Amino acid sequence: MVKRKTNKKANSKGSQAIVIFWLVFVIVIICVFMANASTIQKNFNLFKTRITAPVGSEEDLLADEEDTVETLVLEQQQQPQRSTPEQPTTPPAPVEPPKPQTPEPQRPATPPTQPQTQQQTQPPTPPAQTRDRAIYFTNIGSDGQILHSRVTRRITVSDSPMQDSLNALLAGPSAEEVGRGIINLIPQNTRVISATVRGNTAYINFSEDFLFNTFGVEGYVAQLRQIVWTVTEFQNVRDVQILIEGRRIDYLGEGIWIGSPISRQSF
Numbered sequence: 001m002v003k004r005k006t007n008k009k010a011n012s013k014g015s016q017a018i019v020i021f022w023l024v025f026v027i028v029i030i031c032v033f034m035a036n037a038s039t040i041q042k043n044f045n046l047f048k049t050r051i052t053a054p055v056g057s058e059e060d061l062l063a064d065e066e067d068t069v070e071t072l073v074l075e076q077q078q079q080p081q082r083s084t085p086e087q088p089t090t091p092p093a094p095v096e097p098p099k100p101q102t103p104e105p106q107r108p109a110t111p112p113t114q115p116q117t118q119q120q121t122q123p124p125t126p127p128a129q130t131r132d133r134a135i136y137f138t139n140i141g142s143d144g145q146i147l148h149s150r151v152t153r154r155i156t157v158s159d160s161p162m163q164d165s166l167n168a169l170l171a172g173p174s175a176e177e178v179g180r181g182i183i184n185l186i187p188q189n190t191r192v193i194s195a196t197v198r199g200n201t202a203y204i205n206f207s208e209d210f211l212f213n214t215f216g217v218e219g220y221v222a223q224l225r226q227i228v229w230t231v232t233e234f235q236n237v238r239d240v241q242i243l244i245e246g247r248r249i250d251y252l253g254e255g256i257w258i259g260s261p262i263s264r265q266s267f
Contacts, residue, residue, distance in 0.1 A: 129157040135169045136229040137182045138222045146222050148229055149182050162202065162234060163195040169230050185222040187212050193246070195231075200238035201261050202231045205246055213253060220253040225267050232264055239263040 239261035
C-alpha cells in the first residue's frame with residue numbers, strides 16, 4: 001500500500017512538471033510571436049502573394065524585398081547618434097572698432113578724350129618775311145679819301161626794323177665786301193641798346209664802347225656818318241640824336257659835336 005501511494009505521488013509530480021514545461025513553452029512562443037508579429041505578417045503576406053501572384057512577377061517581389069531592406073538600413077543610419085561633448089572653445093578676441101577714415105578730396109574727372117578719326121596734320125609754318133635794307137660802311141679811295149659805301153642786306157621783318165638794320169651794320173662787312181675794300185669804322189663791341197623815333201628824329205642809344213675810336217678824328221667822323229646815313233634811309237627819319245648809355249653828351253672824341261641831332265647835311 002505504501003508503494004502505491006509513493007508511485008501516485010511521483011506520477012502526479014511528473015505530470016505537473018510536464019504541464020508547467022508546456023505552459024512555459026507556449027508562453028515563450030506567444031512572446032516570440034508577438035515580438036515578431038510585423039515580420040511574420042510581412043513574410044506571410046509575401047508567401048501569400050507568391051502563391052497567388054502570376055508567373056513572372058517573382059522578380060518584382062524580389063525587388064520589393066530589396067527596397068524594403070534598403071529602407072530599413074537607411075532608417076537605422078538616420079537614427080540620431082550620440083554626440084560627443086564639445087570641447088570648450090576659447091572666447092574670440094575682442095574686435096577693435098574701425099577707425100574713421102577721412103574722406104579723400106575728389107578729383108575732377110578728366111573728360112574722356114575723343115578718338116581722332118583722322119590724323120591732324122599741322123599746317124606748314126610760313127617762311128619768315130624779309131626785306132632789303134640799305135646800310136653804310138666806309139671805303140678808303142686810292143687817294144686816301146674816306147668815303148661811304150652803300151650795301152644791301154636782306155633782313156627779317158620785325159617790330160624794330162631800325163634796330164635790326166643797325167645790328168646788321170655792327171656785324172660788319174662780308175668777306176666779299178672786305179675784298180672790295182669795304183671796312184667798318186664803328187668801334188668793336190659796340191651795342192645798340194635802343195632805337196626809337198620821335199617826330200622826325202631817331203634816338204639811338206649806344207653802349208660806352210661807341211666813344212673809343214682808334215682812328216682819330218677821321219675815324220669818329222666816319223663812324224657817325226655810317227650811323228646817320230643808315231638810319232636816315234627810313235623815310236620818316238630826318239636826323240639822329242646820339243645817346244651813350246641813355247645820356248646825351250656834347251662831344252665825341254676831339255671836339256666833334258653830338259649834343260644835338262645830326263643830319264646828312266652835317267658832313
